[in-house]
Amino acid sequence: DDQERQEVWANIKDALFNDHIDQFRAEFLELHPYDQARIFEGRDVDVRMQIYTYLSPEEVADFMEHIDxxxxxxxxxxxxxxxxxxxxxxxSADDAVDIFNELDKAKVASFLTIMDGEAAEEIKDLLHYEEKTAGSIMTTEFVVVKAGMTIKEAMVHLRTEAPDAETIYYTYVINEDKRLVGVISLRDLIISEEEWMISDVMNERVVSVSVGEDQEEVARMVRDYDFLALPVVDFQDHLLGIITVDDIMDVMEEEASDDYSKLAAISDVDSPDDNAFA
Ligand code: ATP
Ligand code: MG
Structure with missing residues (x-):
């Protein structure tokens, strides 16, 4: 809570003031990124500049994802x-895109040119999707396997993909045409025998959303089906991305506050105070 954060900040402040990088890193990085973000937000620019020099880009990215x-x-x-x-x-590419949508075009372009190629391509692809569609909230860091793999091969593959995947709980299965043909949960993978085929174990009735689907509809589906993630496909069933439940919670919050503003706007018209100035 806030009190705890104040105490941690008192320790960190000393470390920063005395240029004790290791002590700062030890105290700061022990916090959850959400709490790191709250501490970072409350600092002046000179302290923030110091924090950037003490942390790696990856460590800064971790807590930036927890700031509006x-x-x-x-x-x-x-x-x-x-x-x-x-x-x-x-x-995460979807979070980077959310921020890019708030920056001016020239700034976005300059970031994309100095960014490493693969990351830039991923973000550029996502920037094309219209706001408030499935495409605009999905992320491209998902795990896929081929239907013809054995469980053992799939597990080896999953292990190499896991560090960068948004979720490893669902592995999606594609055929030779790269079309989505199945899904298998981590639980299913773990309880299967190593020599079984993915095609024998996968769930073939995959619930998916199309890339142009409205985000509100996607939120409804995640709620109704209780999945931790939903796959996003194009009109030929090619897997383009996934939407995870944490992204859906952001959507629900956004939609709720949109609705609230609309309500507030309507009731303003009728409020006696406003009429007094009409
Ligand atoms: P269970 O709840 O049956 O014990 P689980 O806990 O392993 O399964 P859940 O997240 O509850 O996993 O998902 C239930 C089942 O739904 C899993 O077998 C998973 O493969 C499957 N599943 C996941 N995503 C989809 C999807 N998009 N469409 C259809 N089935 C899916
Ligand atoms: Mg379950």
Missing amino acids: YDEVEPFFTEMDPRFAAQVFAEM
């Missing part, structure tokens, strides 16, 4: 542009 995306612009502007680009590259 319409509030991070000043942080990415004050950072060294190369460092900022690296932070974006380390972020």
Whole structure:
């Protein structure tokens, strides 16, 4: 809570003031990124600059994902542009895109040119999707296997993909045409015999959403089906991305506050105070 954060901050402040990098890193990185973000947010620019130099781009990315995306612009502007680009590259692509949508076009272009190629391509692809569609909230860091693999081969593959995947709980199965043909949960993988085929174990009735689907509809589906993630496909059933339940919670919050603003706007018209100035 807040009190605890204050105490941690008192320790960290000393470490920063005395240039004790190791002590700062030990105390700060022990916190959950959510709490790191709360501490970072409350600091002045000179302290923030110091924090950037003490942390890696990956460590900064971890807590930036826990700051409202319409509030991070000043942080990415004050950072060294190369460092900022690296932070974006380390972020989950869908979160980076949320922030890019808040920045001006020239700034986005300059970040994309200094960013490492693969990360830039991923973000560029996602930037094309229209706001508030499935495509705009999905991420491309998912795990796929081929139907013809054995469980053992799939597990070996999953292990190499796991560090960068948004979730490892569902592995999606594609055929030779790269079409989505199945899904298998981590539980199913673990309880299967190594020599079984993926095609024997996978669930073939895959629930998916199309890339242009409205985000509100996607949220409804995640709620109704209770999956931790939903696959996103194009009109030919090619797997393009996944939407995880944590992204859906952000959507629900956004939609709820949109609805609230609309309500507030309506009731404003009728309020006696407003009428007094009419
Ligand atoms: P269970 O709840 O049956 O014990 P689980 O805990 O392993 O399974 P859940 O997240 O509850 O996993 O998912 C239930 C089942 O739904 C899993 O077998 C999983 O393969 C399957 N599944 C996951 N995503 C989809 C999807 N998009 N469409 C259809 N089935 C899916
Ligand atoms: Mg379950």
